[in-house]
Amino acid sequence: xxxxxxxxxxxxxxxxxxxxxxxxxxxxxxxxxxxxxxxxxxxxxxxxxxxxxxxxxxxxxxxxxxxxxxxxxxxxxxxxxxxxxxxxxxxxxxxxxxxxxxxxxxxxxxxxx
Amino acid sequence: xxxxxxxxxxxxxxxxxxxxxxxxxxxxxxxxxxxxxxxxxxxxxxxxxxxxxxxxxxxxxxxxxxxxxxxxxxxxxxxxxxxxxxxxxxxxxxxxxxxxxxxxxxxxxxx
Numbered sequence: 001x002x003x004x005x006x007x008x009x010x011x012x013x014x015x016x017x018x019x020x021x022x023x024x025x026x027x028x029x030x031x032x033x034x035x036x037x038x039x040x041x042x043x044x045x046x047x048x049x050x051x052x053x054x055x056x057x058x059x060x061x062x063x064x065x066x067x068x069x070x071x072x073x074x075x076x077x078x079x080x081x082x083x084x085x086x087x088x089x090x091x092x093x094x095x096x097x098x099x100x101x102x103x104x105x106x107x108x109x110x111x112x113x
Numbered sequence: 114x115x116x117x118x119x120x121x122x123x124x125x126x127x128x129x130x131x132x133x134x135x136x137x138x139x140x141x142x143x144x145x146x147x148x149x150x151x152x153x154x155x156x157x158x159x160x161x162x163x164x165x166x167x168x169x170x171x172x173x174x175x176x177x178x179x180x181x182x183x184x185x186x187x188x189x190x191x192x193x194x195x196x197x198x199x200x201x202x203x204x205x206x207x208x209x210x211x212x213x214x215x216x217x218x219x220x221x222x223x224x
Contacts, residue, residue, distance in 0.1 A: 004155075031210060033211065033212075035214075042214060042215070042216045042217070043201065043203075043214035044214075045211045045212065045213065048210060048211050050210065056210075056211065059211070089154070091155065091156070093156075095210075100143075100144050100146070100161055100205055100210075101146060101158040101161055102156075102158065102212065103158065104148075104155040104156040104157070104158075105155055106154045106155040107154050107155055
């Protein structure tokens, strides 16, 4: 079956611009996660959605970061007023209800110039 | 913040040899998972071991968990060039559903 997909695969943006990153989870998976991977910080948790519950936003690094998940499926991570330190690979993962293992997408490489 | 620390940071071996990677963590966990990442992109789940398990096997993979030492090891037997990748341990704390990743071990298997 289809895995987790993310778009775009690469994004180059100028400092100060807003960007939107998209994640399509595996059909039927109730949980969706966003992580960020950068050379200096490794893999960091950003935000977690589970069904219709309020998301766990505890990993978002600043209020410039937000995410939404529409209809319990597709999710969009938005970064406002991008900074150079936002350059990283943004990874999305999904998981079926009751499972602990996560299925990752290929990531979006964001470069802020 | 990082929970796990993998050791070594990098490992270079020949095909056919075994590769052992270690992971240490700091807090009580519900389970520990190992993931593989090729070329810095998506991660692939390899194996999960629960806090009440001590050893688990999957194909050429063997994982051990010592909760008293807060450590785990991943053994890949009879390695192949295709095993070349970065390997991450990730912990899931009790009552949570998110993973905390270590910094990873880069494994290079030469033909």
